[in-house]
Amino acid sequence: MNSAINSVRHSRQAWRIGLQLLLVAVIGGLIYGAFVNAADNLERAHIASGFHFWNNSAGFDISQTLIPYSASTSTFGRAFWVGLLNTLLASALGVVLATLLGFTIGIARLSRNWLVARLAGGYVELVRNIPLLLQLLFWYNAVLKSLPELHDSIALPIGGFLNNRGLFLPRPVFASGIAAVGAALLVGIVAAIVLHVWARRRRERTGAPTAVGWWMAALIVGLPLATFALAGFPVAFELPQMSRFNVIGGLEILPEFAALVVALSVYTAAFIAEVVRAGILAVPPGQSEAAQALGLRSGTTLRLIVVPQAMRVIVPPLTSQYLNLIKNSSLAVAIGYPDLVQIFAGSVLNITGQAVEVIAITMAVYLTISLVTSLLMNLYGRMTAVAER
Amino acid sequence: MKRIATALSLALLLAFSAQAARAQTLQTVKQRGQLICGANGTLAGFGLPDPQGNWTGFDVDFCRAIAAAIFNDPTKVKFVPLTAANRFTALQSGEIDVLARNTTWTMSRDTTLGVDFAAVTFFDGQGFIVHKSLKVSSALELNGASVCVQQGTTTELNLADYFRSHHMTLKTVTFATADEAVKAYDSGRCDSYTTDSSGLHGERLRLTNPDDNIVLPEIISKEPLSPSVRQGDDSWEDLVRWVHEAMLDAEEFGVTKSNVDEQLKSANPEIRRLLGAEGQFGQSLGLTNDWAYRIIKHIGNYGESFDRNVGEGSPLKIARGLNALWTKGGLQYGLPVR
Numbered sequence: 126m127n128s129a130i131n132s133v134r135h136s137r138q139a140w141r142i143g144l145q146l147l148l149v150a151v152i153g154g155l156i157y158g159a160f161v162n163a164a165d166n167l168e169r170a171h172i173a174s175g176f177h178f179w180n181n182s183a184g185f186d187i188s189q190t191l192i193p194y195s196a197s198t199s200t201f202g203r204a205f206w207v208g209l210l211n212t213l214l215a216s217a218l219g220v221v222l223a224t225l226l227g228f229t230i231g232i233a234r235l236s237r238n239w240l241v242a243r244l245a246g247g248y249v250e251l252v253r254n255i256p257l258l259l260q261l262l263f264w265y266n267a268v269l270k271s272l273p274e275l276h277d278s279i280a281l282p283i284g285g286f287l288n289n290r291g292l293f294l295p296r297p298v299f300a301s302g303i304a305a306v307g308a309a310l311l312v313g314i315v316a317a318i319v320l321h322v323w324a325r326r327r328r329e330r331t332g333a334p335t336a337v338g339w340w341m342a343a344l345i346v347g348l349p350l351a352t353f354a355l356a357g358f359p360v361a362f363e364l365p366q367m368s369r370f371n372v373i374g375g376l377e378i379l380p381e382f383a384a385l386v387v388a389l390s391v392y393t394a395a396f397i398a399e400v401v402r403a404g405i406l407a408v409p410p411g412q413s414e415a416a417q418a419l420g421l422r423s424g425t426t427l428r429l430i431v432v433p434q435a436m437r438v439i440v441p442p443l444t445s446q447y448l449n450l451i452k453n454s455s456l457a458v459a460i461g462y463p464d465l466v467q468i469f470a471g472s473v474l475n476i477t478g479q480a481v482e483v484i485a486i487t488m489a490v491y492l493t494i495s496l497v498t499s500l501l502m503n504l505y506g507r508m509t510a511v512a513e514r
Numbered sequence: 515m516k517r518i519a520t521a522l523s524l525a526l527l528l529a530f531s532a533q534a535a536r537a538q539t540l541q542t543v544k545q546r547g548q549l550i551c552g553a554n555g556t557l558a559g560f561g562l563p564d565p566q567g568n569w570t571g572f573d574v575d576f577c578r579a580i581a582a583a584i585f586n587d588p589t590k591v592k593f594v595p596l597t598a599a600n601r602f603t604a605l606q607s608g609e610i611d612v613l614a615r616n617t618t619w620t621m622s623r624d625t626t627l628g629v630d631f632a633a634v635t636f637f638d639g640q641g642f643i644v645h646k647s648l649k650v651s652s653a654l655e656l657n658g659a660s661v662c663v664q665q666g667t668t669t670e671l672n673l674a675d676y677f678r679s680h681h682m683t684l685k686t687v688t689f690a691t692a693d694e695a696v697k698a699y700d701s702g703r704c705d706s707y708t709t710d711s712s713g714l715h716g717e718r719l720r721l722t723n724p725d726d727n728i729v730l731p732e733i734i735s736k737e738p739l740s741p742s743v744r745q746g747d748d749s750w751e752d753l754v755r756w757v758h759e760a761m762l763d764a765e766e767f768g769v770t771k772s773n774v775d776e777q778l779k780s781a782n783p784e785i786r787r788l789l790g791a792e793g794q795f796g797q798s799l800g801l802t803n804d805w806a807y808r809i810i811k812h813i814g815n816y817g818e819s820f821d822r823n824v825g826e827g828s829p830l831k832i833a834r835g836l837n838a839l840w841t842k843g844g845l846q847y848g849l850p851v852r
């Protein structure tokens with residue numbers, strides 16, 4: 126009897142597995158067929174195909190390069206990496222700024238101060254209801270139009286310039302010995318973490334709080350600073366110089382970059398603010414009341430009781446907002462910021478004419494960036510979800 | 515985003531169609547009842563719709579001439595505005611029948627893009643426009659300047675080449691469309707904007723204060739502009755090429771829009787062959803024998819189209835220069851209808 130049930134169960138299971146294998150095979154076959162068919166059609170249409178173009182000389186200039194790049198010697202592959210890094214830079218900065226701004230506004234919206242709450246509410250309604258592309262063009266044109274021309278540049282007190290070509294700051298040039306400072310910073314951070322863990326364990330064991338905040342700050346800031354002084358301040362500053370057409374040298378922040386980062390941060394912050402507000406409201410008021418009954422102050426209540434519980438609700442939709450921001454960064458193409466889409470799916474695609482390969486690579490890159498971001502956020506989400514019983 | 519969409523549609527078409535539409539373009543056009551022409555859309559003198567939506571320009575006239583030859587009706591054209599970046603994809607994917615969008619004929623485009631160039635309709639070269647306030651009189655004084663440029667163009671590559679070969683540095687700011695690049699130049703983001711010199715004259719008129727800008731004398735490249743078709747449909751390529759040759763021949767023989775009916779009675783055998791009074795030349799293209807008559811009747815000859823759109827009769831006032839007939843010291847040499 127038992128064996129009969131088992132054999133039925135087994136055959137059903139085998140059937141299910143077989144069905145799934147068949148599905149995988151069909152999908153795989155379709156993809157393979159599409160691939161072969163595309164190659165065949167390209168060949169028939171006399172369109173070059175393959176990835177040989179990767180190592181060919183690019184020949185065009187790029188306005189912002191984080192790694193060395195020159196029009197004459199660099200390859201299309203190099204141009205790809207330049208574009209990818211520019212995308213990552215704008216996205217990473219956008220994520221950080223949008224998070225800071227979004228959390229501030231989300232919390233401000235719940236403020237008991239009438240004016241602050243209304244201002245935050247107005248910000249959200251205004252910003253999230255205007256298409257991002259329009260906001261991007263607004264910021265770009267607002268930035269460009271409001272800044273002075275080269276000859277009327279605003280000279281900054283620290284030895285830089287601000288004009289409609291960008292913001293030019295002194296660029297630090299590090300001498301040898303800076304490695305020691307970096308090492309000191311690393312040691313400081315590790316030591317601070319160890320101290321923090323020790324203090325927490327001690328509190329959990331004895332119940333006595335240990336104020337280690339200042340010690341941690343001293344380790345992280347003081348240790349590198351001391352090393353810096355000991356190494357004899359191994360840094361010089363390259364000052365930007367005014368020339369006939371442009372400001373030369375120094376650290377250059379392009380108006381295109383500034384406009385893109387501002388637009389992405391301001392736009393995404395409105396959505397993050399709503400996510401944060403929803404997360405905080407999802408924590409039952411009884412939690413804060415209980416915390417107050419135990420004698421915790423309101424700041425401490427927020428930090429120790431409300432936020433950790435709210436984070437469990439906040440993280441999944443926050444991940445979506447981060448992914449949106451990263452993908453939206455491809456709108457850079459509208460204002461001339463050299464991101465991956467503008468360099469690779471723009472210039473490289475048009476010079477090589479290999480639309481299929483280039484678009485496939487570009488899509489794969491965005492997919493990878495998004496999946497990695499999701500993965501990291503899921504890990505973080507799992508960390509914050511531990512409190513769940 | 516349009517560019518991505520076009521590229522994606524091409525990818526899907528290539529991946530899932532049994533065979534992308536290749537041959538038989540003329541038949542398709544005839545069945546459809548109109549020609550679909552990829553044009554510029556933002557360049558005065560070459561391709562620009564007016565506020566009523568009527569397209570005008572030198573390239574536009576070329577497409578109208580093809581329509582006139584096929585349908586005896588120059589209005590049977592649908593114009594698709596394309597950027598430099600999505601133009602070839604639109605042609606490859608079959609979205610358009612012919613690409614007439616001030617496009618430079620280069621070797622790599624001819625050999626790797628699956629397109630064929632029909633005939634050089636305009637000999638052009640790349641130049642620079644600068645703000646007069648800079649007091650620059652030569653491109654060689656632009657060392658260190660910021661230059662706005664449109665991506666996906668030969669211009670982008672020539673620019674880097676020119677500055678490199680003259681040991682000058684530059685800062686390029688690249689935009690997806692000419693419109694954005696010109697706006698950025700106009701707002702002072704760049705010292706100079708560079709494109710084909712014909713384009714510079716057209717764009718200058720759209721600036722806030724055209725008179726505060728000056729086109730520099732240097733021409734830094736060869737830009738033979740040519741309409742193109744998909745590779746593999748030779749008879750369609752023939753048709754597109756001969757539309758251009760017919761317009762050139764007409765100018766050479768003095769056949770114009772206004773006198774074409776009298777010229778029909780001409781005793782000159784070359785004119786008689788061109789206008790279809792003798793021979794079966796139109797039929798061999800898959801058209802009627804009065805194909806060239808139709809072109810001249812509706813559009814005029816090459817010189818008329820040039821003057822009306824970009825030459826002395828237009829706001830652009832571009833000199834014929836290299837585009838004069840070979841009999842007048844230029845490079846335009848109409849092939850014989852024989």
